[in-house]
Amino acid sequence: MTVIDNTHQRLLPAPAADVGRLLDRIGRPGDPLWPSPTWQPMRLDRPLSVGATGGHGPVRYHVSDYRPGRLVEFTFDPRIGLTGTHTFEVIDHGDDACVLRHRLVATPSAHMRPLWPALIGPCHDTVLEHLLDNAEHAVTGTVTDPVRYPWQARLDVRLFSVQVNATSVPQNALLLEAALPPAAGPRSDLADAYAARVPPGVTTDPQAWADAIFGNPPPAVTALFRLRNALVTPFGIERGDRSAFDTISRTDRELLLGTDAGHLDFRASILVEPDDDGVTVTLSTHAVAHHRTGRLYLALVRLFHPPVVRAMLRRAAAAAVRPRPVTPPGLPTTTPLR
Known part of the structure; x- marks a missing residue:
């Protein structure tokens, strides 16, 4: 059975502790990472902790692992068509640099298998690259190579964010x-x-x-x-x-x-x-x-x-x-x- 294994990461010239503080605010009002207003915000039903439930738009999940400043793991609600997890992690890269990584590992349902490569995958990739742009901007004040939106992502924003x-x-x-x-x-x-x-x-x-x-x-x-x-x-x-x-x-x-x-x-x-x-x-x-x-x-x-x-x-x-x-x-x- 096909398994989706999708990774996005960015080397950031900032200590892991600084980027970890940004990650700890994900899913809360004023979240500095999530690319809103372009996309519907990620929202959780309580402060970031194991068991917190929420999602963004129709994509639902719950927090299955949380290590403050280091890692947040979300487990998908299988009713959306994905069985698995998506995880944010801050990894040390020397004293003054770190890598912010997101990895999605999930098994798609029958209807999700054609949808992922055709529509959902490109939107997912765009959201994650935009999020990493926001992280880079937060710690440097600039972005080297801003994300470019494919037609699938532009269509999704137009249909679901407005x-x-x-x-x-x-x-x-x-x-x-x-x-x-x-x-x-x-x-x-x-x-x-x-x-x-x-x-x-x-x-x-x-x-x-x-x-x-x-x-x-x-x-x-x-x-x-x-x-x-x-x-x-x-x-x-x-x-x-x-x-x-x-x-x-x-x-x-x-x-x-x-x-x-x-x-x-x-x-x-x-x-x-x-x-x-x-x-x-x-x-x-x-x-x-x-x-x-x-x-x-x-x-x-x-x-x-x-x-x-x-x-x-x-x-x-x-x-x-x-x-x-x-x-x-x-x-x-x-x-x-x-």
Whole structure:
């Protein structure tokens, strides 16, 4: 039966004790090694110790051996399709250097045998090389040869590190609530909310999210907006521009933007809510038409609004988790063991 035996390691110009302290923080908030926000974080149900259970995304395991500052062994939950272990180890390499090594030894189930070489293996390799990049950066301030993401890893990040769903307007969207007149709710012609969930480590500045969502929309959305401007003028509706997305007010976690036009009043709230396991960014939209033409306009907009908002929010979230080199190229400090 085929056994997967996969090793990644890096020679680091730092004492084993220093790198061991980094390893002891794995799976905890603020973990300096795990490559989040690009990948879903590793999380354990208790401090790092034998018996702690957790995983990253759908990959589940428990701590089966732990030697502080030296070794952490995880045993896979066989229901994921792997029976075996994956282990981090810090190995002395002289007084001022060490090797950080990860080894996975596991027997794949029948369905995992074709998946490992085609998809899961390349993603695993990418995560581990990115993690070793983070270790190298933590002890040297630079990285010799930053990891390059193959298409399988880019696809996995896009599919599983970013989730966008319809939701209700958050109760914490206080700027939006305060901006609406008492009578606005019952006669809203457009009111909805969509939330993006991304791993921890992304910006929590609502202005940065507003710039990403409205300042860099997908090309198809830009084309649709231009078509809208070309069609609405004969009906007495104002052509739109970027001023429709000007900031009206903000707090540390919420930003309110919008405009008052002849045919409608438009408000949007961007609420950013971080926690230990990720960041939720909710885009809530509210519009009230002033007359029949405005209501007809919004009736048409409602057909396109959900996919447009989803696309804009997903694009911004994907940009937030996109892997970036942790240091500019061309600054060698140490040679990694590949």
